[in-house]
Amino acid sequence: MRDRSTDTLENMSRVRIAYGPQPQQFGHLYLPDATDPGVPVPVVMVVHGGFWSGEYHLTLGTPLSLELAAHGVAAWNVEYRRIGAGGRWPEMSADIVAALDAVATAVAERARAEGVALDPDRVRVVGHSAGGQLAVWLAGQRTQVRPELVVAQAGALDLASAGERGRRVGYIEDLFGQPYEADPQLYRSASPRHRVPIGVPVALVHGTEDAQVPVRVAERYAEAAAAAGDPVALHVVDGEDHFAFLDKRTRSWALSRELLLAPEPIGSRVRREG
Numbered sequence: 001m002r003d004r005s006t007d008t009l010e011n012m013s014r015v016r017i018a019y020g021p022q023p024q025q026f027g028h029l030y031l032p033d034a035t036d037p038g039v040p041v042p043v044v045m046v047v048h049g050g051f052w053s054g055e056y057h058l059t060l061g062t063p064l065s066l067e068l069a070a071h072g073v074a075a076w077n078v079e080y081r082r083i084g085a086g087g088r089w090p091e092m093s094a095d096i097v098a099a100l101d102a103v104a105t106a107v108a109e110r111a112r113a114e115g116v117a118l119d120p121d122r123v124r125v126v127g128h129s130a131g132g133q134l135a136v137w138l139a140g141q142r143t144q145v146r147p148e149l150v151v152a153q154a155g156a157l158d159l160a161s162a163g164e165r166g167r168r169v170g171y172i173e174d175l176f177g178q179p180y181e182a183d184p185q186l187y188r189s190a191s192p193r194h195r196v197p198i199g200v201p202v203a204l205v206h207g208t209e210d211a212q213v214p215v216r217v218a219e220r221y222a223e224a225a226a227a228a229g230d231p232v233a234l235h236v237v238d239g240e241d242h243f244a245f246l247d248k249r250t251r252s253w254a255l256s257r258e259l260l261l262a263p264e265p266i267g268s269r270v271r272r273e274g
Contacts, residue, residue, distance in 0.1 A: 013030045013031065013033075013066065013069055014028045014029070014030060015028065015029040015030075015031070015110055015114065016028055016029075017029055017102070017106055017107055017110050018106070019078075019095075019098050019099050019101075019102035019106055019107075020095065020098055022081060022086055022095075023086065024079050024080060024081045024082070024085055024086045024095070025079070025080070025081070025095055025098065025099075026078075026079050027058070027076050027077055027078035027079060027099060027102075027107075028058065028062070028065065028076075028077045029074065029075070029076055029077075029107055029110060029111065030065045030066060030068070030069035030074065030075040030076075030077065031069060031074050031111060031114055031116045032069050032070070032071075032072045032073065032074065032116070033069075037115060037117070038117075039117070040117040040118055040119035040122075041072065041073055041074050041116060041117065041118060041119060042073045042074070042119055042122035042123070042124065043073065043074045043075075043076055043103055043107075043118050043119065043120075043122065043123045043124070044065075044068050044073055044074070044075050044076070044123075044124045044125070044126060044260050045076045045078060045099065045100055045103065045123065045124070045125045045126070045135075045147075046058075046061040046064055046065050046068075046075055046076065046077040046078065046126055046127075046131075047061070047078060047080075047096065047125065047126070047127035047128075047131035047132075047134050047135050047138075048060040048061040048077075048078075048079075048127075048128065048131050049127065049128040049129030049130040049131040049132065049156075050082075050129065050130060050131075051083075051129075051130055051171050052082055052083050052088075052092060052130045052171070052174075052175050053082055053083050053084060053085075053171075054082040054083055054084035054085025054086070055084070056082075057079065058077050058078060058079040060128070060246065061077040061078075061128075061131075062077060063246070063248065064077075064126070064253075064256070064257075065077040067248070067257060068257070068260060068261070071257070071261055072261075073260075073261065074111060074116065074118055076099070076102075076103060076107055078095075078096070078099040080092055080095035080096055080099065080134075081095050083174050083175065088174070088175055088176065088177050089175050089176050089177075089186075089190060092134070092175075093134075093137070093190070096134050096137075096138050097138065097141055097143055100123075100125070100138060100143050100144075100145050100147070101143055101144040101145055103118065103120060103123055103145045104120050104144055104145050108120070120145055121148070122148060123145050123146070123147050123148060124147055124148060124149045124150070124151065124260055125138060125139065125147045125149075125150045125151070126150070126151040126152075126153065126256065126260055127150075127151075127152060127153065127155065128153040128154060128155075128245050128246070129153070129154050129155065129156055129212065129213060129242065130156050131153075131155075132152035132153055132154060132155020132156060132157065133152075133155055133156040133157055133159065133190075133191075133192060135150050135151075135152060135155070136150050136152050136155060136157060136192040136198070136202055136221075137190060137192050137195070138150075139198050139200040139202065140192070140195045140198035140199075140200070146200070147200055148200070148201070148265050149200070149201050149202075149203065149259070149260075149265040149266065150200060150201070150202045150203070151202075151203045151205065151256055151259050151260055152202060152203070152204050152205070152218070152221075153205050153206075153245040153252065153256055154205070154206050154207065154210055154212070154213050154218075154242050154245060154252075155192070155204065155206075155213070155217070155218065155221075156213050156217070157191070157192040157193050157204075157217055157218065157221040158191055158192070158193040158194075158217050158220065158221065159172055159175075159187050159190055159191035159194075160180070160184070160187040160188045160191040160193075160194050161191075161193070162180075163179070163180025163181070163184065163187055164180070164184075168180070172187075175190075176190070192221060193217075193220060193221045193224050196221075196224050196225045196227075196228035196230055197225070197228040197229050197230045198225075198230060199230065200230070200231075201230070201231035201232070201233075201265040201266050202221075202225060202230065202231070202232050202233075203232075203233045203235065203259045203266045204218040204221065204222055204232065204233065204234045204235065205235045205237065205245075205252055205255055205256055205259070206218040206234070206235070206236055206237065207236075207237045207238075207239070207240035207241050207242065207244050207252055208236060208237065208238050208239060208240070209239060209240060209241040210240075210241050210242040211241065211242065212242040213242060215236060218234055218236070219234065219236075222234040231265070231266065232266075233266040235255055235259075237250075237251050237252050237255065240252050
């Protein structure tokens with residue numbers, strides 16, 4: 001049964017599942033309370049951000065996960081090895097792939113034990129900031145579970161262009177453990193903007209007041225993806241910043257929820273949100 005050891009909504013709804021043997025290889029599964037046993041439910045994998053740093057944890061994704069579960073989908077909020085918490089890019093990228101593939105194995109098995117069937121053909125992925133980079137990168141990988149949509153919230157979708165211009169960015173160098181000139185292909189292989197087409201629809205949500213990841217990063221990704229033939233939708237939210245996605249009162253939050261719960265994946269478009 002689900003953990004009901006406290007009266008909090010989180011603990012009443014949460015199931016902890018390991019997808020690997022390492023301490024950071026786990027996630028929290030949030031299941032909807034009322035489901036038809038004969039109808040599989042969609043799944044949203046939530047990838048938290050925080051500069052790929054071990055100082056930030058999957059609790060950043062807990063509020064959105066609870067919100068999604070309250071609207072009838074299963075939310076798989078994943079942790080992964082991060083800088084200072086088990087690894088850099090090789091470990092991190094391997095964990096994100098393993099966490100997605102677990103939807104068809106350990107996660108599905110535990111959900112069945114809870115009386116909920118998951119639909120492996122209706123899996124979406126959402127990531128904020130560094131988590132947005134991981135989410136879009138993941139969609140371009142060969143995985144057992146193929147997402148039908150990725151939502152990037154203020155995603156750090158370009159890890160290589162600064163290095164190409166000779167600019168050094170400390171937190172990106174920390175991610176790879178070396179400067180751009182030491183291995184340009186490594187940077188490009190992890191940079192979503194440099195990996196199109198990926199063949200998966202991507203919805204970009206970005207605020208005009210984002211100082212951490214400027215909105216032009218999303219605009220340039222959208223241009224590159226569209227030119228490569230990928231379905232991509234860009235939603236620019238006027239007046240909101242990088243952290244609006246962590247606040248339920250914002251348009252960025254509401255729009256992300258709408259995209260993740262929409263009956264069909266997005267078509268290609270650009271919208272400016274008031």
